[in-house]
Amino acid sequence: MRIGAISLGCDKNRVDTEKMLSRLVAGGHTLVGTEDEADVIIVNTCAFTDDAKNEAIDEILSAVEHKRKHKKKKIIITGCLPQRYLDTLEKEFPQVDAFLGIADYDSICDTVDKITKGDKIYSCACGDGFYEGRVLTTPYHYAYLKIADGCNNHCTYCAIPSIRGKYRSEKIEDILAEAKGLEREGVSEIILVAQDVTRYGIDFDGKSHLVELVERLSEMDFDRIRLLYLEPEAITDEILDMIVANPKVVKYADVPLQHIDNDTLKRMGRRCDEATTRALIKKMRENGIVLRSSFICGFPGETEEAHNKLVEFISEGNIDYAGFFAYSREEGTAADRLHNHLDDEVKIERTNRLKDLQTAVINRRNSGLVGKTLKVLFDEIDYDKQMFVGRAEFQAPDIDNLVYFTSDKEVHVGEYYDVEIVGADGIDLVGKAL
Ligand code: SF4
Numbered sequence: 171m172r173i174g175a176i177s178l179g180c181d182k183n184r185v186d187t188e189k190m191l192s193r194l195v196a197g198g199h200t201l202v203g204t205e206d207e208a209d210v211i212i213v214n215t216c217a218f219t220d221d222a223k224n225e226a227i228d229e230i231l232s233a234v235e236h237k238r239k240h241k242k243k244k245i246i247i248t249g250c251l252p253q254r255y256l257d258t259l260e261k262e263f264p265q266v267d268a269f270l271g272i273a274d275y276d277s278i279c280d281t282v283d284k285i286t287k288g289d290k291i292y293s294c295a296c297g298d299g300f301y302e303g304r305v306l307t308t309p310y311h312y313a314y315l316k317i318a319d320g321c322n323n324h325c326t327y328c329a330i331p332s333i334r335g336k337y338r339s340e341k342i343e344d345i346l347a348e349a350k351g352l353e354r355e356g357v358s359e360i361i362l363v364a365q366d367v368t369r370y371g372i373d374f375d376g377k378s379h380l381v382e383l384v385e386r387l388s389e390m391d392f393d394r395i396r397l398l399y400l401e402p403e404a405i406t407d408e409i410l411d412m413i414v415a416n417p418k419v420v421k422y423a424d425v426p427l428q429h430i431d432n433d434t435l436k437r438m439g440r441r442c443d444e445a446t447t448r449a450l451i452k453k454m455r456e457n458g459i460v461l462r463s464s465f466i467c468g469f470p471g472e473t474e475e476a477h478n479k480l481v482e483f484i485s486e487g488n489i490d491y492a493g494f495f496a497y498s499r500e501e502g503t504a505a506d507r508l509h510n511h512l513d514d515e516v517k518i519e520r521t522n523r524l525k526d527l528q529t530a531v532i533n534r535r536n537s538g539l540v541g542k543t544l545k546v547l548f549d550e551i552d553y554d555k556q557m558f559v560g561r562a563e564f565q566a567p568d569i570d571n572l573v574y575f576t577s578d579k580e581v582h583v584g585e586y587y588d589v590e591i592v593g594a595d596g597i598d599l600v601g602k603a604l
Pocket of ligand 1: 321322323324325328329330331365366401
């Protein structure tokens with residue numbers, strides 16, 4: 171069968187999609203690039219927030235429209251949305267041939283066989299074992315490596331623990347085998363992801379095994395190892411020392427903070443207060459680590475004073491890159507049952523104000539880089555701008571700004587080049603390969 175897949179949501183979902191595609195190819199199916207060409211359309215969904223759910227519904231409606239025009243087409247919806255709303259989806263979308271949850275990918279080929287014979291499949295059994303194979307959907311020289319799934323932290327605003335379940339780490343040997351496969355494919359940069367990377371291995375024996383895992387991965391032929399989703403309260407001195415000392419680990423960390431006001435942090439169920447956060451950031455910056463973070467704006471009961479504390483914190487330039495999200499009510503979460511929910515206008519106004527402040531922080535940082543030479547990994551070509559596009563080690567793919575550069579000599583995607591920064595274009599850096 172010709173399979174067309176759409177992957178929504180986070181980088182963990184992207185890895186799930188890549189492993190699903192690998193199973194399908196191993197099962198003799200062909201991957202195609204558009205829904206038009208596809209006999210079977212697969213949408214791997216996210217259900218983290220209202221925006222994510224709306225995006226998933228739009229993609230399902232688009233697939234249904236394709237099927238209305240081409241009756242033989244089949245539709246499979248997988249991931250967080252069915253995991254959370256299977257019963258509702260079954261009723262709302264009878265045109266869909268199969269709904270699978272977040273860990274039903276082992277049965278994907280069997281599901282394709284059965285729906286091709288006219289069966290309907292509805293399963294959120296979560297029975298998957300570990301699967302090593304990947305069909306990369308990123309440029310071939312970098313890849314995400316999902317080291318664990320689920321979460322035990324239960325922040326009050328978050329539905330993930332109820333969707334993805336308890337924290338469960340992949341075995342080290344399995345991760346190393348998967349990484350070996352990526353190394354063979356020529357991957358140069360691996361990006362470790364989970365809901366909470368810091369607690370990797372804690373379900374083995376109550377201790378984090380992140381340092382051990384990264385040391386083993388750095389014995390392989392990767393140039394860059396990047397760590398995303400480091401929960402602040404779980405960044406131990408051992409983990410910090412590893413990031414600083416290991417030459418392959420980029421001096422960059424994504425540390426979701428969500429807020430800085432103690433009262434708001436407490437009602438979010440976060441495990442780090444302002445003083446601890448500031449001490450951690452001071453330590454990380456003193457060690458030259460570039461920081462990314464994410465913040466929730468307009469949390470129930472967030473006073474103007476609490477918001478202004480976050481404004482002040484961001485204005486100080488403590489964080490190099492940040493995502494700001496207007497609080498999204500999620501039924502079934504503790505925060506949804508709180509009082510004093512703010513109006514959408516207030517949430518959006520506060521979110522935009524912080525985004526503007528962060529842009530100023532990035533612009534300040536960029537102007538300090540003019541005249542400097544950066545080691546840039548060449549990712550792709552921007553044909554509209556007629557420029558090469560890459561990332562310095564302090565820039566993660568898909569979420570941070572980029573380096574646009576020119577070169578008098580031939581350059582190759584996936585290779586590193588010394589680029590002298592000559593200016594900026596918006597929040598992106600502009601340079602010339604030396
Ligand atoms: S750490 Fe908190 S926000 Fe992140 S996935 Fe776990 S419960 Fe959700």
